[in-house]
Amino acid sequence: MHALANPTRFLKLAATIQPWAAGLCILCFLFGLPIALLFSPPDYQQGDTVRIMYIHVPAAWMGLFCYGVMAAGSASYLIWRHPVANMIAKSSAPIGAMFTALCLLTGMLWGQPMWGTPWVWDARLTSMLVLFFLYLGYIALGGAFDSPEQGDKAAAILALVGSVNLPIIKFSVDWWNSLHQPSIFSMAGISVDAAMLPPLFLMVGAFQLYYVVVVLMSVRAQVLTAKIRAAKLMRTT
């Protein structure tokens, strides 16, 4: 953990991981997309709209995952001043926001034909919308201060406070009555057809690996920004 607090050492490791993650990501998409769109069976009730699930569920998972990483990175930054953890947290925010938006939009596209409405203000949908706004708030707050350190600290605190929303999203379908179906993975087992699992796992894998590729790229950009700031400071003095 502490060895990776050095950005240069971290970037060296990232350069090794990145091409593997990118290659595996492309493979997951190459297999996952045709199975999701062509070869998986339509649902006996929902017909072909169930194919939206292969984007919607992985996007929802990634929305929560990115926030988890952001909160953990923020905690490491606040407690141990781990600079790379903070960079990972900051890099995860736009990716998480994109996945959350994708989850909300594909959910609307699925809700319209199945529920007869794209949106209802129920617990699951509303808590997911709150998650999207938390991402936007984190990004905006980080850039709202003259000193980047102050911005990072304020945003990290917001990320930690907002993490209370994660269990609310997860258990919203159990705690409140909802139009939204309960989780397909529960203690009672898996509630979807076995033929739907391979494309679902492949798309989750593809999104997860996409995250690894983009987050590492974004950390690299942040290290460069820090170096530019240092170089400019040296020039003025």
Next chain:
Amino acid sequence: MISLEAVIDMGGYAAFVWPAYALAVVGLGVLFILTARSVKMQQAELDRLRLPRSGPTSGSSGQAGGTAGSGT
């Protein structure tokens, strides 16, 4: 055998299924391109700053590049 018409039609739900996949392609694609472009632009900016400046201050700028390059 899967017919092309059936795939395009998506059981009558083409207007919902295809836009969902299109949104995914656009979302993931745009974020990837923006991130890759920011790395490229930052690298170019850093290279430009590290170039020794002409004139009497060139010495200090060379030193600046060296210090920044040692990693922060």
